[in-house]
Amino acid sequence: MTMQPNRAERVSAPTGSVEFDADVLVLGGGPAGTWAAVSAAERGARVVLADKGFCGTSGATAAAGTGVWYVDPNPALRDAAMANREKLGGHLQDRRWMARVLDRTYEQSNRLAEWGYPYPVDDSGKSQRNSLQGPEYMRLMRKRTKQAGVTILDHSPALELLADDEGAVAGASGIRRQKDDRWTVRAKAVVIATGGCAFLSKTLGSNVLTGDGYLMAAEVGAEFSSMEFSNPYAISAAFGSVTKTLFYGWASFTHEDGSIVPGAASKGGRSAIARALLQGPVYARLDKADDAVQRQMRMSQPNFFLPFDRTGIDPFRDRFPVTLRLEGTVRGTGGLRIVDDSCATSVPGLYAAGDAATRELICGGFTGGGSHNAAWAMSSGTWAGQGAADYARQLGAIGRRKPSPAGTIAFRNRPQRAFAPAALAKAIQTEVFPYELNYFREASRLQGALARLDAAWRDVSEADAASSADLLRAREGAAMLATARWMYRSALTRQESRGMHRRDDFPDQDDRQRHYVTTGGLDEVWTSVRPHAEAAYAEAAE
Amino acid sequence: MIEVVDAASCTSCDICVNVCPTNVFDKTDGIPVIARQSDCQTCFLCELYCPEDALYVSPFADEAQAIDLIALRKADAMGSYRRAIGWTDDTRERRGDDRSYLLFGH
Numbered sequence: 198m199t200m201q202p203n204r205a206e207r208v209s210a211p212t213g214s215v216e217f218d219a220d221v222l223v224l225g226g227g228p229a230g231t232w233a234a235v236s237a238a239e240r241g242a243r244v245v246l247a248d249k250g251f252c253g254t255s256g257a258t259a260a261a262g263t264g265v266w267y268v269d270p271n272p273a274l275r276d277a278a279m280a281n282r283e284k285l286g287g288h289l290q291d292r293r294w295m296a297r298v299l300d301r302t303y304e305q306s307n308r309l310a311e312w313g314y315p316y317p318v319d320d321s322g323k324s325q326r327n328s329l330q331g332p333e334y335m336r337l338m339r340k341r342t343k344q345a346g347v348t349i350l351d352h353s354p355a356l357e358l359l360a361d362d363e364g365a366v367a368g369a370s371g372i373r374r375q376k377d378d379r380w381t382v383r384a385k386a387v388v389i390a391t392g393g394c395a396f397l398s399k400t401l402g403s404n405v406l407t408g409d410g411y412l413m414a415a416e417v418g419a420e421f422s423s424m425e426f427s428n429p430y431a432i433s434a435a436f437g438s439v440t441k442t443l444f445y446g447w448a449s450f451t452h453e454d455g456s457i458v459p460g461a462a463s464k465g466g467r468s469a470i471a472r473a474l475l476q477g478p479v480y481a482r483l484d485k486a487d488d489a490v491q492r493q494m495r496m497s498q499p500n501f502f503l504p505f506d507r508t509g510i511d512p513f514r515d516r517f518p519v520t521l522r523l524e525g526t527v528r529g530t531g532g533l534r535i536v537d538d539s540c541a542t543s544v545p546g547l548y549a550a551g552d553a554a555t556r557e558l559i560c561g562g563f564t565g566g567g568s569h570n571a572a573w574a575m576s577s578g579t580w581a582g583q584g585a586a587d588y589a590r591q592l593g594a595i596g597r598r599k600p601s602p603a604g605t606i607a608f609r610n611r612p613q614r615a616f617a618p619a620a621l622a623k624a625i626q627t628e629v630f631p632y633e634l635n636y637f638r639e640a641s642r643l644q645g646a647l648a649r650l651d652a653a654w655r656d657v658s659e660a661d662a663a664s665s666a667d668l669l670r671a672r673e674g675a676a677m678l679a680t681a682r683w684m685y686r687s688a689l690t691r692q693e694s695r696g697m698h699r700r701d702d703f704p705d706q707d708d709r710q711r712h713y714v715t716t717g718g719l720d721e722v723w724t725s726v727r728p729h730a731e732a733a734y735a736e737a738a739e
Numbered sequence: 740m741i742e743v744v745d746a747a748s749c750t751s752c753d754i755c756v757n758v759c760p761t762n763v764f765d766k767t768d769g770i771p772v773i774a775r776q777s778d779c780q781t782c783f784l785c786e787l788y789c790p791e792d793a794l795y796v797s798p799f800a801d802e803a804q805a806i807d808l809i810a811l812r813k814a815d816a817m818g819s820y821r822r823a824i825g826w827t828d829d830t831r832e833r834r835g836d837d838r839s840y841l842l843f844g845h
């Protein structure tokens with residue numbers, strides 16, 4: 198017998214808007230959001246999922262595809278998988294969380310197989326489950342989300358949360374950009390799964406990822422963690438968007454004159470590429486891949502070859518110019534602070550999953566390549582969906598709460614000045630893209646950038662409400678601006694180099710700073726530090 | 740960036756309007772138009788969903804490119820990504836081709 202899903206209810210609304218009553222509202226329809234929606238629906242919740250783009254093609258995974266931290270449940274293998282990245286991550290991971298993510302990822306990947314995901318079979322007949330093709334995976338997730346009874350709103354970016362008198366989150370509202378109207382969903386719990394913030398750098402699939410969920414959450418008082426670990430840069434052909442970096446492990450990198458860039462490598466030598474790019478162009482050629490490897494590459498990542506095939510470049514023989522595109526918190530590890538095993542945030546009724554949440558618990562201060570982000574999206578999505586459904590059930594049939602909109606920037610009438618979103622986006626990029634500011638960090642440079650970003654925030658705080666045509670862009674700009682300020686304030690607070698955060702003025706890791714940096718605030722950005730669990734135990738034992 | 744909707748093969752199904760994550764296309768009475776090219780994020784996903792192979796995304800992410808549609812058709816470039824991932828009837832077996840497991844950990 199199949200269970201009849203509960204559906205969110207469309208309620209009557211004034212013209213120019215649609216309204217729904219739901220138990221759980223999920224914002225964002227990438228892997229984290231779809232797993233959250235399916236998991237909440239499986240617990241009997243009535244669920245709405247709203248995506249800025251199209252659930253199934255939108256977000257980093259759909260366009261890029263991902264390796265997945267899928268490890269057979271063999272204790273030795275699991276142990277090695279956890280130990281493997283601890284040094285890279287600056288020993289900020291938490292073993293208990295790593296273990297539960299490995300368990301959950303294993304289970305959910307196996308469900309994908311049951312649902313028909315076409316995993317490849319190796320020569321020994323074993324199904325291989327540590328990689329997912331983006332379009333295929335997300336097409337399947339859209340289908341399962343619909344089958345679970347979830348109401349999907351496409352092209353419906355959320356712009357602000359609703360909160361009740363006591364500050365608990367009670368839904369959200371946004372626009373339906375292809376219908377030129379507004380949507381409101383009243384819900385007992387909200388999952389933020391809007392992905393990270395890549396500052397419109399055109400890294401693959403990420404221009405929908407502008408940190409919107411962070412801004413909305415900050416407006417109801419949520420906190421962030423590990424925002425200093427937000428400066429991964431990914432390699433692509435200089436003209437292109439395909440920032441898939443695995444295959445650059447087979448590349449040689451050269452200067453204009455053909456000489457090798459010393460120390461340059463995709464893994465463990467990317468900073469050498471950045472330094473060389475500060476001097477002049479850098480070229481790559483995948484000349485270390487033999488014929489067999491070349492064939493496997495083509496079968497594994499067809500999108501990697503699009504920029505080459507379409508410009509007549511043979512990447513194995515010809516050298517081509519490369520660049521590094523900033524990915525911010527998409528392959529960084531910062532995000533909304535998680536306070537318990539259900540991925541609740543510090544605000545009642547608000548949950549976070551995927552890149553919108555911090556990945557410090559399994560990645561520490563480094564993700565870069567590797568498969569942890571995808572594993573985190575699946576696992577945290579599942580927990581956040583379940584947690585939100587349970588929270589909604591506990592609230593029960595509460596009487597009409599008085600939800601009011603929590604949005605600030607771009608919603609308030611301030612007659613002095615108009616909102617100019619395009620100029621704002623450019624100004625932010627000028628502060629966050631340059632390698633000399635963000636890749637290689639140093640106190641006075643960070644302070645300079647931060648002062649300019651703080652001034653930009655004061656400017657937009659005084660700006661008038663954005664016109665309806667500009668509202669989405671204005672909110673995206675404000676979200677990127679807030680993200681940049683949390684990022685640099687946290688970067689100043691961490692006076693050492695650890696994980697992907699490197700300070701020219703503090704080149705070494707400092708054992709006394711094995712802690713997390715928390716941040717938050719909009720008009721006034723603050724930071725504080727929290728001990729790492731193990732470091733705290735060690736101190737107590739002394 | 741997206742460069743062309745091939746009027747000769749497009750059936751005005753409007754799937755591309757629906758699936759483009761950055762809302763680049765607009766519906767019309769006839770075939771969709773590329774209304775906001777500079778918003779295109781060069782993700783190639785519209786090509787995958789177009790059932791007629793009527794779209795071409797140039798790999799240049801930051802600037803528009805002049806393209807020659809006749810040459811693209813001749814070179815079998817239209818729909819090449821869709822065929823590469825196994826999303827056409829006669830390429831289905833490619834869906835399970837992923838050999839990443841042999842390449843990870845290099």
Ligand SMILES: Cc1cc2nc3c(=O)[nH]c(=O)nc-3n(C[C@H](O)[C@H](O)[C@H](O)COP(=O)(O)OP(=O)(O)OC[C@H]3O[C@@H](n4cnc5c(N)ncnc54)[C@H](O)[C@@H]3O)c2cc1C
Pocket residue numbers: 224225226227228229230247248249250251252254255256257258259261262263264265353354355356390391392393400401402403405406407409410439440441524527528550551552553566567568569570571572574760
């Ligand atoms: C080129 C590239 C390669 C990668 N490779 C790997 C890899 O090999 N292994 C790995 O583990 N990870 C990898 N990652 C990271 C991985 O893709 C992400 O961690 C993963 O996509 C996170 O899932 P998510 O659901 O949180 O976010 P996303 O997949 O980015 O989805 C977020 C969704 O939220 C929506 N959204 C945004 N704002 C709003 C709003 N205001 N209202 C409503 N919806 C909104 C977006 O439209 C989008 O659909 C890669 C990333 C990139 C860019």
Ligand code: SF4
Pocket residue numbers: 744745748749750751752753754755756770771788789790791792793794
């Ligand atoms: S998806 Fe293809 S056939 Fe359909 S409207 Fe778009 S271009 Fe035309």
Ligand code: SF4
Pocket residue numbers: 740741758759760761762763778779780781782783784785786796
């Ligand atoms: S390449 Fe991506 S962003 Fe550009 S039009 Fe196609 S689907 Fe839209």
